[in-house]
Amino acid sequence: MVPANLTPQYHQAEQRFKAAKTVEEKIEALEEMLAVIPKHKGTEKLQADIKKRLSKLRNQGMQKSKAARYNPYRIPREGAGQVVLTGFPNSGKSSLVGALTRARVCIADYPFATQVPVAGMMSFEDISIQLVDTPPLTGEGVDPGLVNLLRQADLILLTIDGSGDTCLEEIEISLNLFQQKKVGLEEKPCLIVITKEDLPGTQENLALIREFVPPQYPLLTISVFDAGIERLRPQIYAALNVIRIYSKTPGQPPDLRTPFVLKKGSTILDFARSVHRDFPQRLKAAKVWGSAKFPGQAVLRDYVLQDKDIVELHV
């Protein structure tokens, strides 16, 4: 075996490696060892060894920096639609998500209680809809993560504390911000929920609020301490503009447990596409129960489906 003939420089670097505490320090020392190691047959095995340790540490480092880049605003859509709740501090976002889902939200009587988005599933009849609680909006700047979340949402739910002196300003600032940040209110619905209906201040402000809000925004008034909050489930579902379609295999009863959720206005062809991507080409006939003139009526592929229709596709 050829002697390694390691240099003092190498030994120093090796000492630094042994003393290193962080992944970064270790990587740096190993790189130095590799740079100064005499390159000949006798050190080949040692060189390979250093390279192996380096790549292992670099992988660790990458995972660490991935964790550092973790984005709490990245919330994958789940269920029949994603509803993002937004609004000024203390306006009742977390209380709503807490009342309608099992998500562990932070509710507090001081502002800025919520620091990262929290998602929960709201059940409505036989489907569930994702509600996302978020940190508050303010008049001064908005987190780009929140803007992205609003852009990707299927429905925006703006909460306004009806009892507050600044409720009209909050509505104005929020709607302006949605426009400035182009969150897509041209094609996506936005519900304005006036919270704290139980407080006398809200009752006093309601007439003003109704006059102030542009007519294209549906206004709801609720209290989380009142059973009326349950009305929100169907109202959120309705605002999502989707329909549920149950599929039926020929000769069998329909599958009423797991509906397909489609955009309102979807046709037989759209439904066929969501069942299987080959179905539109293979589709020979379709029958509809529900909105059809009579149960099991044969319909064409451009037939517009309605909520709760049962569809039998023949391919």
Ligand SMILES: Nc1nc2c(ncn2[C@@H]2O[C@H](COP(=O)(O)OP(=O)(O)OP(=O)(O)O)[C@@H](O)[C@H]2O)c(=O)[nH]1
């Ligand atoms: N009286 C009354 N109080 C409410 C209602 N909804 C929420 N609150 C109270 O208002 C305070 C703020 O509620 P949160 O749900 O934490 O408000 P938030 O919008 O999530 O607040 P941030 O996370 O700071 O943005 C809490 O003390 C709630 O109990 C309501 O309908 N009626």
Ligand SMILES: [Mg+2]
């Ligand atoms: Mg909150």
